[in-house]
Amino acid sequence: MGASRRFLKDDGHMPPAAWRNLLNAVRNLRRELGDVLDGLEAGLGANAPTGEVGERLSLEKDAVGTLLEATGMDRDPLEAWQPPLGEDGPRSRSVPFLEGLPSLRQIEDQQIVHDYMRFPGMDGEDAVQVGWRIYRRSTESSHRLFVFNANRTQAEAAMGVDMIYVNEHAHSVAMVQYKRMRQSGRNWVYWHDGTGEREVKRMEAVDAECDPAWNETGRPGAGTPGDPRLVTTPSMVKLCRTTPFMMNYAALIPGMYLTREHFSELLQRPEATGPAGGTRIVEHSIPRYLNNTTFTTLLRDGWLGTRGTGSDYVIELIRRSLSSEGPGSVVVGMHRSEVPPGNRRVN
Known part of the structure; x- marks a missing residue:
């Protein structure tokens, strides 16, 4: 030297x-x-994407990382992200996060090709721009995670990212709606608007259809015996700070996971009214929540998510959400394995 x-x-x-x-x-x-x-x-x-594009990619990366964590896999592949290349150089606007990752498909035979083009009871839709990756815990492991990333709108028009986790063995579905908090003085604040309220109403409708406490006659039911959940409805919210997109970085965005009921209750509290009007949630005002570690552990072990006919209902909603009328950015992970989730006795 x-x-x-x-x-x-x-x-x-x-x-x-x-x-x-x-x-x-x-x-x-x-x-x-x-x-x-x-x-x-x-x-x-x-150069990492910035602005609205970078924020959307950060949320999509977090969703993919959460799916990997929930399936018991390392998040290291996230560090390999590079701006997708087009004819005129890097193109990172309005493309799924997965498109910037190296090709990690592990296609063994035509059966896998058939599998990853479909969800249970669903056919693929060629009209949707998609990016697919198949991950394994190890070469010998029976656990596979099929990650699907659809993004069909300009990043500036995508207000949030939906993460959907489908555990095929447990026949369970959990969904997370990301909500970004903005810095206001020394505080981080989520401001609830008309769009957010419409999203809450949609989540309420989905949860009502999946509530095992009521059967088709409208009377309280026993649910699915022998397959308990701590949370049996699918809809959750992650409040997270606005975070710039960081390359070569696999950590999850610090945030607070809330059930839809908890999120709605926070919006009804007296302190949710801002000093100049409007409805808000201030970060330091939330006394209890699930952090990244607790949420992914419960999700991995099958304590969160739908069961029975509720799962069938949500899977049909996934089909609709991936149509041209769905939201601008959706990250779906399908966990396929011949063995059950953790915390179960194996005979």
């Missing part, structure tokens, strides 16, 4: 010439690291 060696003892910023000399020295000493260094340089040199 010549005179550039002196910068190795300095914790500050290394000048470009010294940095280049260091890389060349490492390449000469360890030629097998050439591809790794090329990948690192490409990632450091790329």
